[in-house]
Amino acid sequence: MRARPPIALPLPPGRGDRAGWKGKGKGKGILRLVALLALLLLPHTLHAHAVLLDSSPADGARVERLPAEIRLRFNEAVSPVAVRAFGPGGELALPGPARVEDDGLRIPLPAASPARGTYTVSYRVTSGDGHPVAGSLLFGVGVTPERPEQAEERRRDAALLAAALARALHYGSLLAAAGGALFVTLVAPGLTLPAGRSRMPLVRLVRLPAQVGIAAAAVLLNLGLAGVVLTGGPPTALFDAESWRAALASTGGPSAGIALAGLTLLAVGLRGGWRAVTLTGALVAVGALAATGHAATAPPRGLAAPLVALHGLAAAYWLGSLVPLRAVLRHAPSAESARLVRRFSLGALAAVAVLTIAGAGLSLLQITSPAAIGTTVYGQLWLAKMVGVALLLGLASVNRLRLTPALRGGSRSERDRAQRLLMLSVASEMALMAVVLLLTAGLGTTPPPRALVQPAAEAVTGYSSVATAKGRQAVIELDPARTGANRLTLHLAQADGTPFDPKELTVELTQPAAGIEPLVRKPVRDGPGAYRLDGLALPVDGRWELRIDALIDDFEKAIFRSTLPVDK
Amino acid sequence: MTGTTRAALAAALLLALPATALAHATLETAQAPSGSYYKAVIRIGHGCDGSPTTTVRVRVPEGVVAVKPMPKSGWTLSTVEGTYATPYENHGQTITKGVTEVVWTGGTLPDAWYDEFVFRAKLPEKAAGTVLHFPIVQECEKGVHRWIEIPEPGRSTDDYKEPAPTVTLTAKP
Structure with missing residues (x-):
């Protein structure tokens, strides 16, 4: 028996409450007879269940104020048996009985103190065939009644996406700035190129100082969004002090500091024309990548961090050379550009070797089993990146084996053709590189299989x-x-x-x-x-x-x- | 009649009715002799929340053999064959496989109408009181009803919203 009876109804309870219902002594005999008759007669009639078509408020809806009544609409006439409502403070005392109107049921709600929170309405009705139909629906007053965490997750997903994009920008701009510095100091030191009527230093032609500025801004953006992800806020939490505190307290803080210090050195070196300072700045900036992220922190850390640094340095050489290389191909006299491309190509060979070996080592540390490649998000991103890298290597080998030698030999028209193709190839490399960077940033924000193998021991509650x-x-x-x-x-x-x-x-x-x-x-x-x-x-x-x-x-x-x- | 009597009558009706569970997909004959040839009449009384029925599928339980479905005008009849867990003897022949599922499809039975789907089969020779479950899947234009619930120990079909229709074996005549 229930502690408090449901709303007073003209009908007795349904079969769920059979034990609770007792006939009056006098009518018992007749009742049994009628029941028996009903049993004998009824199997020849056929009815369908009543089905709840809709309700107002709808199940899972959010309303701003508690409505005066709840309407339930069924596909056929129903009779209420028990209707109860619960608010944030417990069960609600309903001001009156539920009324039947056409195919609907109207349940009045108390007007007093409609508190914000989740409300539950539980109903049990009988349909034409006397079959009980029961259910509950939820709605929120001033709040979203259910799955608030899903909404939060959507915001978190947006923050994760923003963080991944910022990270891609961070990687791209940092590698471009550092790599550009490597090119202008190692491949083409002191190079000036004809631009218009005068000659212009390569550094200024490719706007290297501006690239350094972009890289520095990207460092900060990446740091802030990493903090947003850490605190679990929406992307707009970028402007919250809390996000920045969280970011600075993580390994991202020191990494950003190192990156900014490196970029500053680089900028100073470029301005003063001090090659050693520029080079040191570039190395420090790339080294910042080894100070954070799960690639660099994979055990054994003594191996992972240097691998990340080498991988980053090789990637910087390759990626950062593309912009100056295009400028050289466009502006330098053909003999000069052939010499410089060949010089770059020699270094590129070493860079590709380092890049591949360090990348393979890092992959082995992160992806603990071959099966994880197909079954985890990390594995799938990794596979996509490998496809991108394979295409890049394909382009690079065409450049090195076919186009670079063609720049020197043959007729002038052949040289021009090789130069045009090489420029096209370099542009394609840039596009592919951007995709690979996005995928790398995705890897950076996705838990690797190594972390999934040993789930963190969670405090068991509930x-x-x-x-x-x-x-x-x-x-x-x-x-x-x-x-x-x-x-x-x-x-x-x-x-x-x-x-x-x-x-x-x-x-x-x-x-x-x-x-x-x-x-x-x-x-x-x-x-x-x-x-x-x-x-x-x-x-x-x-x-x-x-x-x-x-x-x-x-x-x-x-x-x-x-x-x-x-x-x- | 006094108000009390009216209420009592209403109560009696209410108490009596649910036991019949007419809204379900059911078999017309709920009891049949062990080892007999049984004409199964599946009764479809409504669609899926108002949507018309377009397919009726029945899974033939283990031990029920020699299934012969009755074709139905306006519906495409098909069967699914499977291997029996225990082969059975028929006129000195060992039969290891047969129809395990009957499907009527391509028709349209509006929610407001009623129809029957028929097949014939030989029931197993088992002790009287043995309950055979015939799970039915009723597919509609929108939605599906799966009359497939088999009561867990200690519960009856009344405890379920979509119970599988049953045939209870009686003693051989």
Whole structure:
């Protein structure tokens, strides 16, 4: 029996309350007769279930003020049996009984103190065939009733994307500035090129100081957005002091400091024409990459950090040379440009070797098993990057083996053709390089398989249990198992322990003691056999009955059941 | 009649009705002798939340053999064959495979109308009281009903929203 009776209704309770209903002594005999007659007569009639078509407010809706009444519309006439409503403070005392109007049910709500929060309406009605139809719906007043964490996740995803783009810009601009400095100091020191009527230093022609400025700005943008990701805020949190504090406290802080110091040295060196200072600045700036990120911090760190530095340096030489190289090809006399391209090409050979070897080493440290390439996001990004790198290497070998020698030999027209093709090839390399950089930045913001192998030990809160059905197992976790928003996590496994992904998965929650009828939800898939429901609002405490329907095939389903204790 | 009597009558109706579970997809004959030839009549009383029914599929339970579906005008009939877990003897022949699923598809049965889908099969020779479940999938233009729930121990079909129709075996006559 319920502690408090539901709204007074002209009809007695439905079959769920059969035990609770007692006929008056006098009418008992007649009743039994009528019941018997009804049983005999009824199988010849056919009716359909009543189905809830819609409601106002809709299930999961957010409204700004508590409406005066809730309307439930069914596909046929229904009679209310029990209707209850729960607010943020517990069950609501409804001001009157639920009324039936046409195919709808109107449930009046109390007008007093409509607090913000999540409201639950639980209903049990009978349809034309007397079959009870029950359900619950949730809506929020001034708040989004369910899955607030999903909305937060969307913002987090936006922040992650912004951070990845900023990181790509950071890598690209830093490598371009450092690599440009390497080119102007090592490949073509003191080079001036004819531009218009006068000659111009290469440094100024390719606007290297401006590139250094962009790189410095990108360092700051990348640092700020990394802080946003750390604090879990939306991209606009870039302007919050908290994000910057978090960023500075992480390894990103020192790395940004090193990068800015390197870029400053580089700029000073360029301005003063001091080659040693410029070169040192470039090396320091690239070295900053080895001070942060999971590539550089992979164990053994003594190996990973130098590999990152070498990988970055080689990438800087290659990437940073493209802009000056194009300028040389466009402006320098052909003999001069042939000499410089050959000079660059010699260094490029070493750079590609270092790049590939260091990259392979880093990949081995991060991707612990070949299977992870296909099954993890990190692995797929890595594969895409490898495709990009393979294309780049293809272009580079065409440049080196065909076009570079052609710049020197043959007729003038052949040389011109080689020069045009080389410029086109360099432009393609730049585009490919941008894609590879984006993918590299994606790798930098995606947890590598190495981190997935050993999940961090999380503090266990809430409630967990195991249910079995049809030889399958469901590990159920409810966090924090208190009234309000909860996260329900499910891990489904076959009898042999391998993950089990049903064709369809439905979760139904009821709280029989509080009279809450089924709340039906579809969990989202997290990974093989892993499912979750975020922001699952449980309006009252007590023992909630959980039923999980997992469709094995079209004709078979496994039903897992569990009781979840929910505290206040 | 007094108000109390009216209420009592209404109560009696309410109490009596749910047990019949008419809204489900059901089999017309819920009991049949063990080892007999059984005419299964699947009754479809409604669509999926108002949407018309377009496909009816039934999974034949293990032990039910010699399945012969009845064609139906306006519907395309097909069957799925499978291997039996336990082969059976028929006129001295060992039969290891047969129809495990019957599918009527391509029709349109509006939500407001009623129809029947028929097949004939031989029921297994098992103890009286044995319950056979015939899971049915009812596909509609929009949505699907899976009448496939088989009660867990300690529960009855009444505890489920979409129970699989059953046939209970009776003693051989």
